[in-house]
Protein backbone atom coordinates (compact mmCIF):
# COMPACT_ATOMS: atom_id res chain seq x y z
CA UNK A 1 0.00 0.00 0.00
CA UNK A 2 1.46 3.36 -0.98
CA UNK A 3 1.54 6.27 1.39
CA UNK A 4 -1.26 8.02 -0.45
CA UNK A 5 -3.42 4.92 -0.35
CA UNK A 6 -2.76 4.42 3.34
CA UNK A 7 -3.73 8.02 4.01
CA UNK A 8 -6.95 7.59 2.08
CA UNK A 9 -7.71 4.36 3.91
CA UNK A 10 -7.25 6.00 7.31
CA UNK A 11 -9.37 8.95 6.30
CA UNK A 12 -12.15 6.68 5.05
CA UNK A 13 -12.07 4.62 8.24
CA UNK A 14 -12.41 7.76 10.35
CA UNK A 15 -15.43 8.81 8.32
CA UNK A 16 -17.07 5.43 8.59
CA UNK A 17 -16.96 5.89 12.34
CA UNK A 18 -18.45 9.37 12.41
CA UNK A 19 -21.05 8.62 9.75
CA UNK A 20 -21.95 5.18 10.95
CA UNK A 21 -25.44 5.10 9.45
CA UNK A 22 -24.98 7.48 6.55
CA UNK A 23 -24.60 5.73 3.23
CA UNK A 24 -23.42 8.94 1.62
CA UNK A 25 -20.38 9.00 -0.58
CA UNK A 26 -17.70 11.64 -0.37
CA UNK A 27 -17.03 13.52 -3.54
CA UNK A 28 -14.46 15.92 -4.86
CA UNK A 29 -16.07 18.31 -7.33
CA UNK A 30 -14.17 19.65 -10.31
CA UNK A 31 -15.42 22.60 -12.35
CA UNK A 32 -13.53 24.29 -15.14
CA UNK A 33 -14.32 27.64 -16.67
CA UNK A 34 -13.14 27.78 -20.23
CA UNK A 35 -12.33 31.40 -20.87
CA UNK A 36 -11.21 30.92 -24.46
CA UNK A 37 -14.62 30.18 -25.86
CA UNK A 38 -16.67 33.27 -25.04
CA UNK A 39 -19.81 32.19 -23.35
CA UNK A 40 -22.69 32.56 -25.67
CA UNK A 41 -26.15 33.45 -24.44
CA UNK A 42 -27.90 30.29 -23.47
CA UNK A 43 -31.15 29.67 -25.27
CA UNK A 44 -33.02 30.20 -22.04
CA UNK A 45 -31.36 33.51 -21.32
CA UNK A 46 -32.38 34.66 -24.78
CA UNK A 47 -35.92 33.58 -24.12
CA UNK A 48 -35.93 35.42 -20.81
CA UNK A 49 -34.69 38.56 -22.54
CA UNK A 50 -37.24 38.27 -25.31
CA UNK A 51 -40.04 37.68 -22.84
CA UNK A 52 -38.99 40.72 -20.87
CA UNK A 53 -38.78 42.76 -24.05
CA UNK A 54 -42.26 41.73 -25.06
CA UNK A 55 -43.58 43.01 -21.79
CA UNK A 56 -41.48 46.08 -22.56
CA UNK A 57 -40.09 46.20 -19.09
CA UNK A 58 -36.86 48.05 -19.60
CA UNK A 59 -35.55 47.21 -16.17
CA UNK A 60 -35.78 43.52 -16.80
CA UNK A 61 -34.14 43.74 -20.17
CA UNK A 62 -31.10 45.34 -18.65
CA UNK A 63 -31.19 42.83 -15.82
CA UNK A 64 -31.00 40.01 -18.33
CA UNK A 65 -28.24 41.72 -20.25
CA UNK A 66 -26.01 42.38 -17.27
CA UNK A 67 -26.64 39.26 -15.27
CA UNK A 68 -27.04 36.62 -17.87
CA UNK A 69 -25.75 37.80 -21.19
CA UNK A 70 -22.42 39.34 -20.43
CA UNK A 71 -21.58 37.86 -17.08
CA UNK A 72 -19.13 35.00 -17.09
CA UNK A 73 -18.59 35.34 -13.37
CA UNK A 74 -22.10 35.22 -12.06
CA UNK A 75 -22.88 32.51 -14.55
CA UNK A 76 -19.94 30.43 -13.39
CA UNK A 77 -20.70 30.96 -9.73
CA UNK A 78 -24.34 30.05 -10.28
CA UNK A 79 -23.53 26.92 -12.22
CA UNK A 80 -21.01 25.89 -9.56
CA UNK A 81 -23.66 26.21 -6.85
CA UNK A 82 -26.04 24.28 -9.01
CA UNK A 83 -23.46 21.56 -9.56
CA UNK A 84 -22.95 21.21 -5.82
CA UNK A 85 -26.70 20.85 -5.42
CA UNK A 86 -26.78 18.19 -8.12
CA UNK A 87 -24.06 16.27 -6.32
CA UNK A 88 -26.10 16.41 -3.12
CA UNK A 89 -29.25 15.33 -4.91
CA UNK A 90 -27.35 12.27 -6.07
CA UNK A 91 -26.56 11.46 -2.46
CA UNK A 92 -22.97 12.67 -2.36
CA UNK A 93 -21.40 14.78 0.34
CA UNK A 94 -19.05 17.39 -1.04
CA UNK A 95 -15.59 16.84 0.46
CA UNK A 96 -13.87 19.53 -1.61
CA UNK A 97 -14.33 21.63 -4.72
CA UNK A 98 -11.54 22.25 -7.19
CA UNK A 99 -11.90 25.03 -9.73
CA UNK A 100 -9.80 25.82 -12.76
CA UNK A 101 -9.82 28.51 -15.39
CA UNK A 102 -8.26 27.58 -18.70
CA UNK A 103 -8.49 28.69 -22.27
CA UNK A 104 -9.70 25.35 -23.62
CA UNK A 105 -10.08 21.74 -22.53
CA UNK A 106 -7.05 19.44 -22.55
CA UNK A 107 -7.99 16.64 -24.97
CA UNK A 108 -6.32 14.00 -22.80
CA UNK A 109 -7.46 14.93 -19.30
CA UNK A 110 -9.80 17.96 -19.61
CA UNK A 111 -7.86 19.82 -16.89
CA UNK A 112 -4.17 20.70 -17.12
CA UNK A 113 -1.33 18.58 -15.73
CA UNK A 114 -0.71 20.70 -12.65
CA UNK A 115 -4.43 20.79 -11.82
CA UNK A 116 -4.71 17.05 -12.20
CA UNK A 117 -1.88 16.58 -9.68
CA UNK A 118 -3.79 18.82 -7.31
CA UNK A 119 -7.00 16.83 -7.78
CA UNK A 120 -5.14 13.56 -7.16
CA UNK A 121 -3.81 15.04 -3.92
CA UNK A 122 -7.17 16.37 -2.74
CA UNK A 123 -8.94 13.10 -3.58
CA UNK A 124 -6.34 11.10 -1.68
CA UNK A 125 -6.16 13.27 1.41
CA UNK A 126 -9.91 13.63 1.72
CA UNK A 127 -10.46 9.91 1.23
CA UNK A 128 -13.00 10.66 -1.48
CA UNK A 129 -15.07 7.84 -2.95
CA UNK A 130 -15.49 9.65 -6.22
CA UNK A 131 -14.48 12.67 -8.26
CA UNK A 132 -17.31 14.46 -10.07
CA UNK A 133 -16.62 16.57 -13.13
CA UNK A 134 -19.02 19.33 -14.07
CA UNK A 135 -18.38 18.52 -17.72
CA UNK A 136 -18.81 15.62 -20.01
CA UNK A 137 -15.71 13.52 -20.50
CA UNK A 138 -14.72 11.81 -23.73
CA UNK A 139 -13.98 8.10 -23.42
CA UNK A 140 -10.25 8.91 -23.63
CA UNK A 141 -10.41 11.57 -20.93
CA UNK A 142 -12.37 9.28 -18.65
CA UNK A 143 -9.87 6.45 -19.10
CA UNK A 144 -6.88 8.70 -18.45
CA UNK A 145 -8.46 10.26 -15.37
CA UNK A 146 -9.46 6.89 -13.97
CA UNK A 147 -5.87 5.74 -14.31
CA UNK A 148 -4.57 8.69 -12.35
CA UNK A 149 -7.21 9.05 -9.64
CA UNK A 150 -7.51 6.77 -6.61
CA UNK A 151 -11.32 6.55 -6.85
CA UNK A 152 -14.23 6.47 -9.27
CA UNK A 153 -14.61 9.23 -11.83
CA UNK A 154 -18.10 10.43 -12.80
CA UNK A 155 -18.90 13.06 -15.39
CA UNK A 156 -21.86 15.41 -15.60
CA UNK A 157 -24.06 13.24 -17.77
CA UNK A 158 -23.50 10.20 -15.55
CA UNK A 159 -24.31 12.25 -12.47
CA UNK A 160 -27.54 13.56 -13.93
CA UNK A 161 -28.51 10.07 -15.10
CA UNK A 162 -27.97 8.83 -11.58
CA UNK A 163 -30.36 11.47 -10.24
CA UNK A 164 -32.92 10.56 -12.89
CA UNK A 165 -32.61 6.91 -11.91
CA UNK A 166 -33.52 7.90 -8.35
CA UNK A 167 -36.55 9.84 -9.51
CA UNK A 168 -37.89 7.59 -12.25
CA UNK A 169 -41.03 6.15 -10.78
CA UNK A 170 -42.85 4.33 -13.50
CA UNK A 171 -41.53 1.17 -15.11
CA UNK A 172 -41.27 3.02 -18.39
CA UNK A 173 -39.28 5.83 -16.82
CA UNK A 174 -36.89 3.42 -15.16
CA UNK A 175 -36.27 1.52 -18.38
CA UNK A 176 -35.80 4.76 -20.27
CA UNK A 177 -33.12 5.93 -17.85
CA UNK A 178 -31.39 2.55 -17.80
CA UNK A 179 -31.24 2.61 -21.57
CA UNK A 180 -29.59 6.02 -21.52
CA UNK A 181 -27.10 4.80 -18.91
CA UNK A 182 -26.15 1.74 -20.94
CA UNK A 183 -25.78 3.70 -24.14
CA UNK A 184 -23.58 6.21 -22.37
CA UNK A 185 -21.44 3.45 -20.85
CA UNK A 186 -20.86 1.51 -24.03
CA UNK A 187 -18.12 3.64 -25.61
CA UNK A 188 -16.58 4.25 -22.18
CA UNK A 189 -16.02 0.65 -21.27
CA UNK A 190 -12.27 0.30 -21.53
CA UNK A 191 -10.54 0.02 -18.20
CA UNK A 192 -13.67 -1.13 -16.40
CA UNK A 193 -13.46 -4.69 -17.62
CA UNK A 194 -12.66 -6.03 -14.22
CA UNK A 195 -15.75 -4.69 -12.54
CA UNK A 196 -18.03 -5.94 -15.31
CA UNK A 197 -16.63 -9.44 -15.45
CA UNK A 198 -17.38 -9.91 -11.78
CA UNK A 199 -21.07 -9.38 -12.43
CA UNK A 200 -21.76 -12.37 -14.62
CA UNK A 201 -19.05 -14.00 -16.66
CA UNK A 202 -19.84 -17.64 -16.03
CA UNK A 203 -18.48 -20.52 -18.13
CA UNK A 204 -19.57 -20.29 -21.70
CA UNK A 205 -20.31 -16.61 -21.73
CA UNK A 206 -16.86 -15.94 -23.05
CA UNK A 207 -16.15 -16.74 -26.67
CA UNK A 208 -12.84 -18.24 -27.76
CA UNK A 209 -10.15 -15.63 -28.17
CA UNK A 210 -12.51 -12.89 -27.10
CA UNK A 211 -11.02 -10.14 -24.98
CA UNK A 212 -12.62 -9.01 -21.74
CA UNK A 213 -13.57 -5.75 -23.39
CA UNK A 214 -15.40 -7.53 -26.20
CA UNK A 215 -17.23 -9.69 -23.69
CA UNK A 216 -18.34 -6.67 -21.72
CA UNK A 217 -19.50 -4.88 -24.85
CA UNK A 218 -21.49 -7.91 -25.83
CA UNK A 219 -23.12 -8.06 -22.40
CA UNK A 220 -24.10 -4.41 -22.52
CA UNK A 221 -25.43 -4.75 -26.04
CA UNK A 222 -27.53 -7.72 -24.97
CA UNK A 223 -28.87 -5.75 -22.05
CA UNK A 224 -29.67 -2.80 -24.32
CA UNK A 225 -31.68 -5.08 -26.61
CA UNK A 226 -33.48 -6.53 -23.62
CA UNK A 227 -34.34 -3.10 -22.17
CA UNK A 228 -35.60 -1.92 -25.55
CA UNK A 229 -37.90 -4.94 -25.83
CA UNK A 230 -39.28 -4.38 -22.35
CA UNK A 231 -39.78 -0.72 -23.06
CA UNK A 232 -41.78 -1.57 -26.15
CA UNK A 233 -43.93 -4.01 -24.17
CA UNK A 234 -44.57 -1.51 -21.37
CA UNK A 235 -45.61 1.12 -23.89
CA UNK A 236 -47.98 -1.25 -25.63
CA UNK A 237 -49.72 -2.03 -22.33
CA UNK A 238 -49.90 1.61 -21.41
CA UNK A 239 -51.54 2.51 -24.70
CA UNK A 240 -54.23 -0.08 -23.97
CA UNK A 241 -54.73 1.14 -20.42
CA UNK A 242 -55.11 4.73 -21.43
CA UNK A 243 -58.32 3.88 -23.23
CA UNK A 244 -60.04 2.73 -20.09
CA UNK A 245 -58.60 5.50 -17.99
CA UNK A 246 -58.51 4.30 -14.43
CA UNK A 247 -59.95 6.61 -11.83
CA UNK A 248 -57.16 7.87 -9.58
CA UNK A 249 -58.56 7.52 -6.08
CA UNK A 250 -56.34 10.20 -4.56
CA UNK A 251 -55.39 13.28 -6.59
CA UNK A 252 -51.70 13.83 -7.20
CA UNK A 253 -50.16 17.25 -6.60
CA UNK A 254 -46.70 17.57 -8.14
CA UNK A 255 -43.91 19.88 -7.07
CA UNK A 256 -42.04 21.17 -10.09
CA UNK A 257 -39.34 23.75 -10.45
CA UNK A 258 -35.72 24.46 -10.82
CA UNK A 259 -33.01 22.54 -9.03
CA UNK A 260 -32.33 24.13 -5.65
CA UNK A 261 -35.64 26.01 -5.56
CA UNK A 262 -36.47 24.13 -2.37
CA UNK A 263 -38.86 21.45 -3.65
CA UNK A 264 -37.60 18.68 -1.39
CA UNK A 265 -37.48 20.94 1.66
CA UNK A 266 -41.04 22.05 0.95
CA UNK A 267 -42.08 18.46 0.31
CA UNK A 268 -40.83 17.50 3.77
CA UNK A 269 -42.29 20.56 5.46
CA UNK A 270 -45.72 19.99 3.89
CA UNK A 271 -45.86 16.30 4.61
CA UNK A 272 -44.84 16.97 8.19
CA UNK A 273 -47.59 19.56 8.47
CA UNK A 274 -50.25 17.29 7.05
CA UNK A 275 -48.86 13.84 7.55
CA UNK A 276 -51.17 10.90 7.96
CA UNK A 277 -50.59 7.78 9.95
CA UNK A 278 -51.17 5.67 6.88
CA UNK A 279 -48.64 7.78 5.01
CA UNK A 280 -45.83 5.81 6.58
CA UNK A 281 -46.66 2.98 4.26
CA UNK A 282 -46.05 5.18 1.28
CA UNK A 283 -42.86 6.51 2.75
CA UNK A 284 -41.21 3.13 2.68
CA UNK A 285 -42.43 2.35 -0.80
CA UNK A 286 -41.46 5.60 -2.37
CA UNK A 287 -39.80 8.46 -0.54
CA UNK A 288 -40.78 10.91 -3.29
CA UNK A 289 -44.52 10.31 -3.00
CA UNK A 290 -46.39 10.95 0.22
CA UNK A 291 -49.98 11.19 1.21
CA UNK A 292 -51.17 14.13 3.21
CA UNK A 293 -54.39 15.71 4.34
CA UNK A 294 -55.48 19.21 3.42
CA UNK A 295 -57.32 21.54 5.83
CA UNK A 296 -60.58 20.42 4.18
CA UNK A 297 -59.66 16.84 5.19
CA UNK A 298 -59.19 15.91 1.57
CA UNK A 299 -56.28 13.61 0.93
CA UNK A 300 -53.72 14.18 -1.77
CA UNK A 301 -50.57 12.48 -2.91
CA UNK A 302 -47.71 14.97 -2.98
CA UNK A 303 -45.00 14.14 -5.47
CA UNK A 304 -41.46 15.52 -5.37
CA UNK A 305 -39.92 15.60 -8.84
CA UNK A 306 -36.45 15.96 -10.21
CA UNK A 307 -35.33 19.55 -10.57
CA UNK A 308 -34.94 21.23 -13.89
CA UNK A 309 -31.32 21.65 -14.80
CA UNK A 310 -29.50 24.25 -16.77
CA UNK A 311 -27.48 23.04 -19.74
CA UNK A 312 -29.14 19.67 -19.72
CA UNK A 313 -27.03 17.50 -22.02
CA UNK A 314 -28.97 16.91 -25.20
CA UNK A 315 -28.74 13.13 -24.93
CA UNK A 316 -30.65 13.29 -21.65
CA UNK A 317 -33.80 15.05 -22.78
CA UNK A 318 -35.74 11.78 -23.23
CA UNK A 319 -34.69 10.45 -19.84
CA UNK A 320 -35.59 13.73 -18.19
CA UNK A 321 -39.07 13.55 -19.69
CA UNK A 322 -39.41 10.04 -18.35
CA UNK A 323 -38.98 11.31 -14.79
CA UNK A 324 -41.76 13.81 -15.34
CA UNK A 325 -44.59 11.40 -16.07
CA UNK A 326 -45.85 12.09 -12.59
CA UNK A 327 -46.33 15.69 -13.64
CA UNK A 328 -48.61 14.66 -16.48
CA UNK A 329 -50.63 12.53 -14.09
CA UNK A 330 -50.97 15.33 -11.54
CA UNK A 331 -54.11 17.32 -11.01
CA UNK A 332 -52.41 20.43 -9.65
CA UNK A 333 -48.85 21.65 -10.10
CA UNK A 334 -46.90 23.62 -7.54
CA UNK A 335 -44.24 25.61 -9.32
CA UNK A 336 -41.64 26.17 -6.62
CA UNK A 337 -39.41 29.18 -7.20
CA UNK A 338 -36.37 30.42 -5.34
CA UNK A 339 -37.38 34.02 -4.67
CA UNK A 340 -33.85 34.85 -3.52
CA UNK A 341 -32.18 33.73 -6.73
CA UNK A 342 -30.57 36.21 -9.08
CA UNK A 343 -31.73 33.90 -11.88
CA UNK A 344 -35.38 34.00 -10.80
CA UNK A 345 -36.79 35.02 -14.16
CA UNK A 346 -34.49 32.92 -16.32
CA UNK A 347 -35.44 29.86 -14.29
CA UNK A 348 -39.13 30.54 -14.61
CA UNK A 349 -38.86 30.77 -18.38
CA UNK A 350 -36.97 27.47 -18.54
CA UNK A 351 -39.43 25.65 -16.32
CA UNK A 352 -42.43 26.97 -18.22
CA UNK A 353 -40.83 26.02 -21.50
CA UNK A 354 -40.43 22.40 -20.37
CA UNK A 355 -43.94 22.35 -18.91
CA UNK A 356 -45.23 23.65 -22.22
CA UNK A 357 -43.79 20.61 -23.93
CA UNK A 358 -45.43 18.20 -21.51
CA UNK A 359 -49.08 17.36 -21.62
CA UNK A 360 -50.13 19.65 -18.79
CA UNK A 361 -52.40 22.12 -20.53
CA UNK A 362 -55.27 23.29 -18.41
CA UNK A 363 -53.82 22.06 -15.15
CA UNK A 364 -53.98 24.63 -12.36
CA UNK A 365 -50.51 25.90 -11.41
CA UNK A 366 -49.84 27.48 -8.05
CA UNK A 367 -46.73 29.61 -7.97
CA UNK A 368 -44.88 29.09 -4.75
CA UNK A 369 -42.37 31.84 -4.04
CA UNK A 370 -40.07 30.06 -1.65
CA UNK A 371 -37.20 31.30 0.52
CA UNK A 372 -38.96 34.56 1.35
CA UNK A 373 -37.08 34.47 4.65
CA UNK A 374 -34.08 35.68 2.62
CA UNK A 375 -35.91 38.72 1.24
CA UNK A 376 -36.23 42.18 2.67
CA UNK A 377 -39.73 43.41 3.33
CA UNK A 378 -39.73 45.67 0.27
CA UNK A 379 -38.50 42.89 -2.02
CA UNK A 380 -41.20 40.64 -0.68
CA UNK A 381 -43.90 43.18 -1.39
CA UNK A 382 -42.56 43.80 -4.88
CA UNK A 383 -42.38 40.10 -5.81
CA UNK A 384 -45.59 38.91 -4.28
CA UNK A 385 -47.57 42.01 -5.15
CA UNK A 386 -46.22 42.02 -8.70
CA UNK A 387 -47.36 38.50 -9.42
CA UNK A 388 -50.39 38.62 -11.64
CA UNK A 389 -52.85 36.04 -12.88
CA UNK A 390 -51.91 32.67 -11.46
CA UNK A 391 -52.31 32.02 -7.77
CA UNK A 392 -49.13 32.96 -5.93
CA UNK A 393 -48.25 32.01 -2.39
CA UNK A 394 -45.15 33.24 -0.59
CA UNK A 395 -43.60 30.68 1.75
CA UNK A 396 -40.43 29.69 3.47
CA UNK A 397 -40.00 25.95 3.51
CA UNK A 398 -37.10 26.40 5.90
CA UNK A 399 -38.86 28.42 8.59
CA UNK A 400 -42.20 26.78 7.72
CA UNK A 401 -44.09 30.00 7.16
CA UNK A 402 -46.97 30.35 4.74
CA UNK A 403 -47.62 26.61 4.63
CA UNK A 404 -51.22 26.96 5.84
CA UNK A 405 -51.98 29.38 3.03
CA UNK A 406 -50.36 27.03 0.54
CA UNK A 407 -52.39 24.05 1.73
CA UNK A 408 -55.55 26.15 1.47
CA UNK A 409 -54.58 27.22 -2.06
CA UNK A 410 -54.16 23.57 -3.06
CA UNK A 411 -57.59 22.88 -1.63
CA UNK A 412 -59.10 25.57 -3.83
CA UNK A 413 -57.24 24.47 -6.93
CA UNK A 414 -58.52 20.90 -6.81
CA UNK A 415 -61.42 21.49 -9.14
CA UNK A 416 -62.12 17.87 -10.01
CA UNK A 417 -63.85 17.32 -6.71
CA UNK A 418 -64.64 20.80 -5.43
CA UNK A 419 -65.34 21.67 -1.85
CA UNK A 420 -68.99 22.17 -1.01
CA UNK A 421 -70.99 22.71 2.15
CA UNK A 422 -74.18 20.94 3.21
CA UNK A 423 -76.40 20.42 6.25
CA UNK A 424 -76.99 16.89 7.45
CA UNK A 425 -79.55 15.24 9.64
CA UNK A 426 -78.39 11.83 10.80
CA UNK A 427 -79.89 9.29 13.19
CA UNK A 428 -77.30 8.55 15.87
CA UNK A 429 -77.44 4.92 14.89
CA UNK A 430 -75.68 5.87 11.62
CA UNK A 431 -72.27 5.73 13.27
CA UNK A 432 -70.45 4.70 10.11
CA UNK A 433 -71.78 7.63 8.07
CA UNK A 434 -70.94 10.03 10.87
CA UNK A 435 -67.42 8.67 11.12
CA UNK A 436 -66.92 8.91 7.36
CA UNK A 437 -68.03 12.55 7.35
CA UNK A 438 -65.83 13.30 10.32
CA UNK A 439 -62.80 11.76 8.62
CA UNK A 440 -63.32 13.29 5.20
CA UNK A 441 -64.82 16.71 5.83
CA UNK A 442 -64.66 19.60 8.26
CA UNK A 443 -67.70 19.56 10.52
CA UNK A 444 -69.38 22.57 12.05
CA UNK A 445 -71.00 22.53 15.46
CA UNK A 446 -73.29 19.58 16.06
CA UNK A 447 -76.66 19.82 17.70
CA UNK A 448 -78.76 17.00 19.00
CA UNK A 449 -82.49 16.46 19.07
CA UNK A 450 -83.61 13.15 20.41
CA UNK A 451 -81.53 10.54 18.68
CA UNK A 452 -80.88 12.76 15.64
CA UNK A 453 -77.67 14.73 14.98
CA UNK A 454 -77.75 17.96 13.00
CA UNK A 455 -74.49 19.22 11.53
CA UNK A 456 -72.89 21.26 8.76
CA UNK A 457 -70.12 19.64 6.76
CA UNK A 458 -67.69 21.25 4.36
CA UNK A 459 -65.81 18.77 2.21
CA UNK A 460 -65.31 17.25 -1.22
CA UNK A 461 -68.51 17.07 -3.27
CA UNK A 462 -68.05 13.34 -3.88
CA UNK A 463 -68.10 12.56 -0.16
CA UNK A 464 -71.09 14.75 0.67
CA UNK A 465 -72.86 13.28 -2.33
CA UNK A 466 -72.32 9.77 -1.02
CA UNK A 467 -74.42 10.62 2.06
CA UNK A 468 -77.02 12.68 0.25
CA UNK A 469 -79.81 10.59 1.78
CA UNK A 470 -79.06 12.33 5.08
CA UNK A 471 -78.91 15.83 3.60
CA UNK A 472 -81.35 18.37 4.93
CA UNK A 473 -83.47 19.98 2.29
CA UNK A 474 -83.85 23.73 2.01
Ligand code: GDP
Nearest residue numbers: 259260261262263264265307370371396397398
Ligand atom coordinates in the same frame (compact mmCIF):
# COMPACT_ATOMS: atom_id res chain seq x y z
P1 GDP B 1 -34.68 21.18 -4.63
O1 GDP B 1 -33.50 20.95 -5.49
O2 GDP B 1 -35.67 22.06 -5.32
O3 GDP B 1 -35.30 19.93 -4.11
O4 GDP B 1 -34.16 22.07 -3.37
P2 GDP B 1 -33.87 21.61 -1.87
O5 GDP B 1 -35.13 21.37 -1.14
O6 GDP B 1 -32.88 20.51 -1.91
O7 GDP B 1 -33.23 22.94 -1.29
C1 GDP B 1 -32.07 23.52 -1.83
C2 GDP B 1 -31.41 24.40 -0.80
O8 GDP B 1 -32.23 25.51 -0.47
C3 GDP B 1 -31.13 23.69 0.51
O9 GDP B 1 -29.87 24.09 0.97
C4 GDP B 1 -32.25 24.16 1.42
O10 GDP B 1 -31.87 24.17 2.78
C5 GDP B 1 -32.45 25.58 0.92
N1 GDP B 1 -33.83 26.05 1.18
C6 GDP B 1 -34.98 25.43 0.84
N2 GDP B 1 -36.05 26.15 1.21
C7 GDP B 1 -35.57 27.28 1.81
C8 GDP B 1 -36.18 28.44 2.41
O11 GDP B 1 -37.39 28.60 2.49
N3 GDP B 1 -35.33 29.39 2.90
C9 GDP B 1 -33.98 29.26 2.83
N4 GDP B 1 -33.25 30.24 3.35
N5 GDP B 1 -33.39 28.19 2.28
C10 GDP B 1 -34.15 27.20 1.78
Ligand code: MG
Nearest residue numbers: 089263264307
Ligand atom coordinates in the same frame (compact mmCIF):
# COMPACT_ATOMS: atom_id res chain seq x y z
MG1 MG C 1 -34.91 17.93 -4.57
